[in-house]
Amino acid sequence: MQYSNVVPGRFVSRPNRFLAQVETADGVQTCHVKNTGRCAELLLPGAPVWLQRFGADAKRKTKFDLIAVQKGALLLNIDSQAPNAAAREFLASGGLGWIPSVLRPEYTWGDSRFDFYLEHGGRRCLAEVKGVTLEEDGTALFPDAPTLRGIKHLEGLSRAAAQGFACCVLFVVQFSPAAAFAPNRRTHPAFADALRAARDAGVRVLAYDCAVTPESMVLRAPVPVTGL
Structure with missing residues (x-):
């Protein structure tokens, strides 16, 4: 199972269960969280995360999906699909x-x-x-x-x-x-x-x-x- 156009970032906040704010090289991005679970022990301010970027022509409300997060030595995929x-x-x-x-x-x-x-x-x-x-x-x-x-x-x-x-x-x-x-x-x-x-x-x-x-x-x- 493969992703394309993956970019790194740092988790900032989660305004609701569907959205997150992530700091990337291009500034803070609003991302779709592909997991409606709590993930409270994972999505902590400053945590390294990875996003999948979508093109401007994609029919989406956001250009990014939040798909993975680093927890200590563990890299966790948090995409519920x-x-x-x-x-x-x-x-x-x-x-x-x-x-x-x-x-x-x-x-x-x-x-x-x-x-x-x-x-x-x-x-x-x-x-x-x-x-x-x-x-x-x-x-x-x-x-x-x-x-x-x-x-x-x-x-x-x-x-x-x-x-x-x-x-x-x-x-x-x-x-x-x-x-x-x-x-x-x-x-x-x-x-x-x-x-x-x-x-x-x-x-x-x-x-x-x-x-x-x-x-x-x-x-x-x-x-x-x-x-x-």
Whole structure:
């Protein structure tokens, strides 16, 4: 997953969850934040960040997207669309242990829309992808805020698994290395409980960290899942 026209900057402020002010070589720019999560531990005044620049002919309110931020030694991608793009490459290339004959994004089953529907050898699979940007002492945590939508997806996967689907939830850790992944029970205990229930219902719980550069992100290596 690649970006073009990437420029560095320093984070200044975040007037609202959609916009940020960033100091660049050309002055302070207003940028679209491609992540509506809190990111409070990442977007600190003076933090090094990277922006994707768009041409003047692009039909946009801003010329820049904020896509990555440096936190100590870690470079984190914070583009909420990046995990699905990287996961699609991962799934298509056999990341689950097989090459799918069918791979469809945004698949509706029951009362939920899942990120991917796959087929392989006559078996149907549903995959839900969650991007992870919260890091504490080397452990990647999800969610960084309560997510009723996330619980709904897990419950839907559990029902699908009971009806014969091969189901998985893939946590894409948008940095590396990560020593482990865990549900963020402190922030949303109900999500942690739902994840455990999904695991017990036969849903595979997978976590992979990513090799991140300012211009790219690709799934790198499996991360141990703890806290279930």
